Amino acid sequence: MAHSVIITTPMPTWDETVERYGLSEAEQKFVIRLVDRKASRRSEGRAGTDRRIRSASLKSAQTGARKVGPTARKKINRARASA
């Protein structure tokens, strides 16, 4: 009984989404800010730079380095330059 169903109803709008999930004003702002920020960073090719900075800094902290090593420093600088 392999079957597919054909959906004919229109796509829901953002207002319908807000209503469906009962998003508060703060939640709406949170989602819009988050999604739009990520989308704009992605379009500018800057997505993931925050993560790379955090990752490189964390790695240095985890290894107990008193100062950040040259490779990590390069990574952080490169990420910060493009952020």
Place this chain on the structure above:
Amino acid sequence: MPAQAPEPSRDTVFLNIPYDDKFRRLYLAYVSGLVHLGLDPRATLEIPGGQNRLDKILDLIRSCRYSIHDLSRVQLDRTPPRTPRFNMPFELGLAVASAKIDTHPHDWFVFETVHRRASKSLSDLSGTDPNIHHGTIGGVMRELCNAFVRQARHERYSVPEMMKTYRAVSLLVEDIERATRARSLFEARAFRLLCSAARRFSGVPQTR
């Protein structure tokens, strides 16, 4: 089962999947894929605790137009006493009964990771072809497309487009976890924010 079934909301999909961290990527794939297709995922994690949970699960299934039942988790878990997960096949049974008894239409789909395993673990389903996703994100998207075909603007609903939404949503997970202080993504508020973010990302018509 109450005689009068609630009127099912159009495009609502009851998502019956295991709630464990190993399934997290596929959970995100289901949510992103369904939202991208313009569908409205519903799950038992939206149901508040307390009494009559079973009644509420049944009501939720009956209020949905479709249901997806992922039977991937049939193995024993590691926590003693070691048991398989019965929730997914149990809720599949509720959905099948609901589809047979209720007057409202209800389409149900069985998703699995491994070929022919469902026919061994649940031989009552003989004659039903499960949608096999092989445990991959792309596989889930492909099988969602196979199960649901949108009539209008179908060119937009390709697996690569769905993967874009998945990747975008998975980038938001950290922020959502931080904002909700959720212990896992399998919590009501995190689920709600994931769905709404996926909807905004997938480019549904927006009025604001």
